[in-house]
Amino acid sequence: MTREENQINQILNLLDEDVCTPKRVPVVPDSKSQADDCFNNVTSYVNLNGGSAVNGWRISCYPKYVEAEFHCVWENEEGDLTDITPYNPKRTEILFAPIEKFIWDGTPVQTIILNTSRSVLVDDYIVANKAIFKMRMNRFLGKSVDKDQFKDAYELLQCTLKLLSHNGTIDSKCCCNSGKLFKNCHRYLVDKVKELA
Numbered sequence: 001m002t003r004e005e006n007q008i009n010q011i012l013n014l015l016d017e018d019v020c021t022p023k024r025v026p027v028v029p030d031s032k033s034q035a036d037d038c039f040n041n042v043t044s045y046v047n048l049n050g051g052s053a054v055n056g057w058r059i060s061c062y063p064k065y066v067e068a069e070f071h072c073v074w075e076n077e078e079g080d081l082t083d084i085t086p087y088n089p090k091r092t093e094i095l096f097a098p099i100e101k102f103i104w105d106g107t108p109v110q111t112i113i114l115n116t117s118r119s120v121l122v123d124d125y126i127v128a129n130k131a132i133f134k135m136r137m138n139r140f141l142g143k144s145v146d147k148d149q150f151k152d153a154y155e156l157l158q159c160t161l162k163l164l165s166h167n168g169t170i171d172s173k174c175c176c177n178s179g180k181l182f183k184n185c186h187r188y189l190v191d192k193v194k195e196l197a
């Protein structure tokens, strides 16, 4: 089994039973579509072109972790799936596991991240993700969200993602170009953000 196959199996075990086998889905962005707005993109596209919306999980494998994000793609009359949402950096296909007969009611769905290494940096990234999800959920429920807390969590998310994209660790130079190591610089945010997660 390859590392990727192993990661996919592990994350599928964490998802609900009504998840279908993941398949490769081509990314063909629609000109009116916006990044990170798959549900609105597909809804508008269906209104203009027919077909239907399919909800599911987009599974992405990385060297140190695997991630499943709730996502929506377009299905034509023949049953073929296309991801019409653009990505930056660009993607030509995604791995997508549809959820059978699932109708999304708009409630935020948490991204599932599984640390498949012993990377402390991945744990920090997970802390940031959990905190941001919690605040998004609070906003959704009409509760107030502290702007500074959101800013801290978002900064930690961006910083850990940037380091992870260069295969970094907490001993790498910090994302802010201070010249200090991450663990001696922006990692101070982890304790602040952890309280929110």
Ligand SMILES: [Zn+2]
Pocket: 174, 175, 176, 177, 178, 182, 185, 186, 187
């Ligand atoms: Zn820094």
